[in-house]
Amino acid sequence: MARSVVVVFGATGLQGGGVANALLHDSGFKVRAVTRNASSAKAKALQERGAELVEGNYDDPGSLERALQGAHGMFVVxxxxxxxxFDRDVKQGKAVADAAKAAGVQHVVFSSLENVQKTMGFPCLFYDSKAEIEEYMKSIGLPVTIVKYPAYYENYINFGPRKLEDGTYELGYALEGAAMHAVSVADMGFAVRTIFKNRAEWLDRTVGFSGDKLTIQQHADILSKHLAPKVFKPTKMTTEEYSKLGFPGAEQIANMFKFYRLGNPDRSVELTRQLYPGTRSLDQWVADNKEALLNVLEKK
Ligand SMILES: NC(=O)c1ccc[n+]([C@@H]2O[C@H](COP(=O)([O-])OP(=O)(O)OC[C@H]3O[C@@H](n4cnc5c(N)ncnc54)[C@H](OP(=O)(O)O)[C@@H]3O)[C@@H](O)[C@H]2O)c1
Incomplete structure (x- = not known):
C-alpha cells in the first residue's frame, strides 16, 4: 500500500518533533519535515531517520505551496x-491554511488554543492568534482536527525551575493554588498519529490533550519525591505580580495563568489516553526523566 505523505511543520521543535517521531515509527506514513534551515543538526537528524526535508517559511507563501505538493496530511503549529x-502569527497561520487548501490536503491537524479575549474579556495573544487561525481554517472548509496542548512536562527540562538562595527550587507557574493540565509533548506525537490513522473518526473534532491535572504543590511534591534530596516549591507569586516581571511576553503568560485559573480550559485525560494509552502521568514522566532533570538542576 502507498504510504501517506504527512507534512509536519515545526518538526525540528517540540510539538512537531513529537509528531514526526511518532509517524516515523509507523510504516504507513512518509514524513516530510518542514524547516527554515535544512542543514541544522535537528533537521539532519530527522533526515537520517528517514524523513524527507523541505525548506519552508510561514512568512513565504510560495515555499508553503511547494512543501505541500502531493501531501495527504499536515500537522501545523x-x-x-x-x-x-499577533498579526504576524495570524498571517502565518492563514498562509499555511491557504497553501493546504490549494494543495488539496485531505487532513489537517492544527494545534490551536482558546480565544481568551472573546471568552474571558482579557487578551492572551498567543492563544487568541491560534483561535483566529482555527476560525479561518474552518471558514475556508479545510478538513481539520483541532488539538490543544496544555503546559508541557518538558518545560521542566527546557526552562528548568529557579534555584532560590536557600538551595530549594521554585516552580514558576503563578497559579495561586489552582490545578492545571499538563502533558508530555513527546507523548502527544503518538496521539496525533492516532488521529491521522483514523481520519473519518476525528475530522471536525477538537481534542484537548492532558496527561494529568494537578496543583503546582502536587508538581513540587512529585519532583521532590523523585529528585530527593532536592526540594521543590510552587512560587508564592500571584498572577498579578507575575504580569509585572517585565520580560517580553510576561503579561501574556500571566493572562494564560489567569485563564488556567478562571477559564476551566477543556482538556481531557480520558480522551487523551484513548488516543494514546501510553500517555504518562507527571509521576511516570519524572521517573523516566530523572537524569535529564538532574542535569538541568546542576547548571542552575
Ligand atoms: N511550552 C508549553 O508548555 C506550550 C504549551 C502549549 C502550547 N505551546 C505553544 O507551542 C507553540 C510552539 O511550539 P513548540 O513548543 O513545538 O515550539 P519549538 O519547540 O520552539 O519549535 C518551533 C518550531 O517552529 C518552527 N518555525 C518557527 N517559525 C517558523 C517559520 N516562520 N516558518 C516555518 N517554521 C517555523 C521551527 O522550525 P525551524 O527553526 O527548523 O525552521 C521549529 O520547528 C507556541 O505557539 C506556544 O504558545 C507551548
Whole structure:
C-alpha cells in the first residue's frame, strides 16, 4: 500500500518533533519535515531517520505551496513566542491554511488554543492568534482536527525551575493554588498519529490533550519525591505580580495563568489516553526523566 505523505511543520521543535517521531515509527506514513534551515543538526537528524526535508517559511507563501505538493496530511503549529507579533502569527497561520487548501490536503491537524479575549474579556495573544487561525481554517472548509496542548512536562527540562538562595527550587507557574493540565509533548506525537490513522473518526473534532491535572504543590511534591534530596516549591507569586516581571511576553503568560485559573480550559485525560494509552502521568514522566532533570538542576 502507498504510504501517506504527512507534512509536519515545526518538526525540528517540540510539538512537531513529537509528531514526526511518532509517524516515523509507523510504516504507513512518509514524513516530510518542514524547516527554515535544512542543514541544522535537528533537521539532519530527522533526515537520517528517514524523513524527507523541505525548506519552508510561514512568512513565504510560495515555499508553503511547494512543501505541500502531493501531501495527504499536515500537522501545523505556529510559534508566536519567537516573534511575539499577533498579526504576524495570524498571517502565518492563514498562509499555511491557504497553501493546504490549494494543495488539496485531505487532513489537517492544527494545534490551536482558546480565544481568551472573546471568552474571558482579557487578551492572551498567543492563544487568541491560534483561535483566529482555527476560525479561518474552518471558514475556508479545510478538513481539520483541532488539538490543544496544555503546559508541557518538558518545560521542566527546557526552562528548568529557579534555584532560590536557600538551595530549594521554585516552580514558576503563578497559579495561586489552582490545578492545571499538563502533558508530555513527546507523548502527544503518538496521539496525533492516532488521529491521522483514523481520519473519518476525528475530522471536525477538537481534542484537548492532558496527561494529568494537578496543583503546582502536587508538581513540587512529585519532583521532590523523585529528585530527593532536592526540594521543590510552587512560587508564592500571584498572577498579578507575575504580569509585572517585565520580560517580553510576561503579561501574556500571566493572562494564560489567569485563564488556567478562571477559564476551566477543556482538556481531557480520558480522551487523551484513548488516543494514546501510553500517555504518562507527571509521576511516570519524572521517573523516566530523572537524569535529564538532574542535569538541568546542576547548571542552575
Ligand atoms: N511550552 C508549553 O508548555 C506550550 C504549551 C502549549 C502550547 N505551546 C505553544 O507551542 C507553540 C510552539 O511550539 P513548540 O513548543 O513545538 O515550539 P519549538 O519547540 O520552539 O519549535 C518551533 C518550531 O517552529 C518552527 N518555525 C518557527 N517559525 C517558523 C517559520 N516562520 N516558518 C516555518 N517554521 C517555523 C521551527 O522550525 P525551524 O527553526 O527548523 O525552521 C521549529 O520547528 C507556541 O505557539 C506556544 O504558545 C507551548
Amino acid at each position: 505556529t510559534n508566536y513566542m519567537e516573534h511575539q507579533e
